[in-house]
Amino acid sequence: MTNNISGTDDFAYYVPANDVLPSVTAKSAIVIEALTGRVLYSRNADALCYPASTTKIMTLIMALEKGNLDDVTKVSVNAADTEGSTVWLEYDERVRIRDLLYGMMLVSGNDAAAAIAEHYMGSSANYAEKMTNRAHELGAVHTNFRNVSGLPDPQHYTTARDLAMLTAYGYSIPGFEDIVSSKNHMMLREREPYNRDVENENILLWIYNGANGVKTGYTDDAGRCLVSAAKRNGIQLIAVVFDSLYMWNDSIAMLNYGFQNIEPVTVVEKGSKAAAVPVRGGSKKMVDLVAEDSVVLPKCKTDRDKYDVKYDVPDSLNAGIHRGDVVGNEIILYNGKQVASVSLIASESIERKSLFRLIYSLFT
Numbered sequence: 032m033t034n035n036i037s038g039t040d041d042f043a044y045y046v047p048a049n050d051v052l053p054s055v056t057a058k059s060a061i062v063i064e065a066l067t068g069r070v071l072y073s074r075n076a077d078a079l080c081y082p083a084s085t086t087k088i089m090t091l092i093m094a095l096e097k098g099n100l101d102d103v104t105k106v107s108v109n110a111a112d113t114e115g116s117t118v119w120l121e122y123d124e125r126v127r128i129r130d131l132l133y134g135m136m137l138v139s140g141n142d143a144a145a146a147i148a149e150h151y152m153g154s155s156a157n158y159a160e161k162m163t164n165r166a167h168e169l170g171a172v173h174t175n176f177r178n179v180s181g182l183p184d185p186q187h188y189t190t191a192r193d194l195a196m197l198t199a200y201g202y203s204i205p206g207f208e209d210i211v212s213s214k215n216h217m218m219l220r221e222r223e224p225y226n227r228d229v230e231n232e233n234i235l236l237w238i239y240n241g242a243n244g245v246k247t248g249y250t251d252d253a254g255r256c257l258v259s260a261a262k263r264n265g266i267q268l269i270a271v272v273f274d275s276l277y278m279w280n281d282s283i284a285m286l287n288y289g290f291q292n293i294e295p296v297t298v299v300e301k302g303s304k305a306a307a308v309p310v311r312g313g314s315k316k317m318v319d320l321v322a323e324d325s326v327v328l329p330k331c332k333t334d335r336d337k338y339d340v341k342y343d344v345p346d347s348l349n350a351g352i353h354r355g356d357v358v359g360n361e362i363i364l365y366n367g368k369q370v371a372s373v374s375l376i377a378s379e380s381i382e383r384k385s386l387f388r389l390i391y392s393l394f395t
Contacts, residue, residue, distance in 0.1 A: 050074060052288060055281045057272035058254075061191040062289040064329050065199035065260075065267035067365040071289040071331065076192040079173065080273040083248030083256045084116070084139045086181035086189075088198055089162045090147065091136055091211070095204045096165075097151050100129035104150035106142075115141040115182060118229065124221055133216035136246060137231040141180040148179045155179045171197050183252050191271040198245055198258055198269045211244035211260070212236065235259050239283060245269070247278075261286050264295050266329045292331055298338050298363055298371070299326035305361050305375050306344050313350030313381040320344060320358050320375040328363065328371060339364045344375060350383040 046053050052072060061076040063069060070076070094100075103125050111122040118140035120126065128147060135143040148158035159176040166174045171193035177184040201207040214236050218227045235242040241261040248256035254274035259282040261268055270285045272278050299322045306320045328338060344359030352358075359375040 047074065052284055055272070055275075055284055056277050057275035057281050059191045059273040060271060060275075060281065060285060061195050062268060062270045062285045063195045063199060064289070064293055064331070065202050065269050066329060066370050067368070068196065068199065069293075069329075069331055069334065070192075071268070071292055072285055073192070076195075077173065077190050078273075079188045079190060080256075081183065081187065081250065081253035082181055082189045082194060082273070083250045083253035084141075084181040085194060085246045085248040085256050085258045085271075086176060086179065086187070087135050087139065087144055088194065088201060088211075088246050088258060089166060089176065090144050090158070090179045091132060091207065092197065092201050092204060093158065093162055093165060094128065094132060094147050094151065095201075095206050098128065100127070100132065100206065102128045102150070104128060104131070104146055106146050107149055110142050110145040110149055113142040113145045113180070115139075115180065117142045118218065118227070120146060126221075127219060130216075130218040130220075132210055133213065134218055134229055136210050137213065137216055137229045139180075139232065139247065141182065144180040166193070166197060169197060169200055181248055181250070181253075183250050191273055194258060195269045195271045198260065198271075199267075202244075202260070202267055202269075208243055211246065212242075233257075233259070234279065235261075235282065239286065243267075257282050259286065261290075263290055265327060266290070266293055266295060268293075292333065293329050294332060295327045296330040297325055298328045299324075299340075299361060299373055301325040304378075306342050306359070308344055308358065309347040310352065310381050311347055311349050312383055313352070314384060315379075315381050318348065318352055318358075318381055319378040321378045322361055323357070323374040323376045326361075326363060326371050326373050328365075338370075339367075342375070350381050352377045352379075352381045354378065354380045 059075040059078045061073040062071045106120045116139040118134035120142040131143040134140040148155040152158040162176040174189040174193045177187040241263040244260035245258040255278040257278040259270045268289045272281045307317045356377045357374045363371040
């Protein structure tokens with residue numbers, strides 16, 4: 032873990048000798064596969080860095096976990112006067128949380144971020160403290176937020192690894208991908224200039240196949256920062272670059288490298304036998320349980336690790352089973368973490384024995 036925070040003035044740029052992407056200009060970078068957290072490429076990924084407006088990814092996550100996006104909030108003087116990039120909120124106007132989130136993520140409205148924080152926590156400082164606590168709960172323990180927008184602060188930092196992890200978590204939350212992948216959004220406003228169409232500053236959404244997020248950032252101290260994401264063949268990649276000379280080119284190169292080194296594999300075939308369970312009082316003594324659907328998961332081409340499987344099934348069943356009844360679950364794990372599951376169903380129907388057959392079976 033690097034103690035000094037990366038910045039354009041105090042962090043010497045170098046390319047490790049074994050770096051597979053020497054053309055990448057970012058001082059700190061990482062690409063991960065979102066579902067398993069596999070690291071496909073990294074450079075100084077644990078260096079402490081100023082995240083600039085990529086901070087807003089965590090601001091968004093907290094808001095999505097907290098409340099109804101159709102809630103309406105009233106803009107305070109403090110929010111309206113927030114410095115930096117803006118969506119031109121006016122004091123005392125009422126705005127939907129949904130529109131504030133789009134304004135915050137697409138055009139980096141610091142005023143929108145402040146209004147969201149005040150709505151939920153009373154102040155940006157309170158909200159930022161909760162962001163830090165939540166980040167630590169999610170495993171991003173080298174992260175500390177002092178504000179909700181990414182404005183410069185010596186104690187406001189994260190790492191490429193931490194932010195990639197948090198972003199991957201974001202994609203598991205309903206509404207996250209909808210917002211960060213939107214090219215445009217019409218913000219509904221009650222005052223002039225009334226409704227405002229905002230366009231996403233993330234140009235990868237227009238030029239990169241499968242791009243579906245996430246957030247740009249820049250300050251003098253942080254340099255050019257970008258968290259990008261793309262999804263192909265069901266595989267979701269997250270790339271983070273901090274303090275990059277050419278953040279778009281770096282991110283494209285890293286995502287390309289990621290997709291070149293990972294592929295979808297069928298871990299569970301639909302209809303494959305998973306277990307056999309004893310049946311009490313039936314015309315047959317056992318019933319096979321089979322997978323209701325296939326499970327396709329990403330696999331790194333050079334990854335020696337494999338998926339593990341465990342079964343959640345009953346010790347026995349009573350007769351009167353119908354083919355297709357859901358009886359249990361097949362759970363797929365990667366490095367001990369559950370990444371998928373599929374229902375296990377009865378492969379056939381098994382009727383209850385008649386009273387005569389039950390009595391007969393006792394004496395035979």
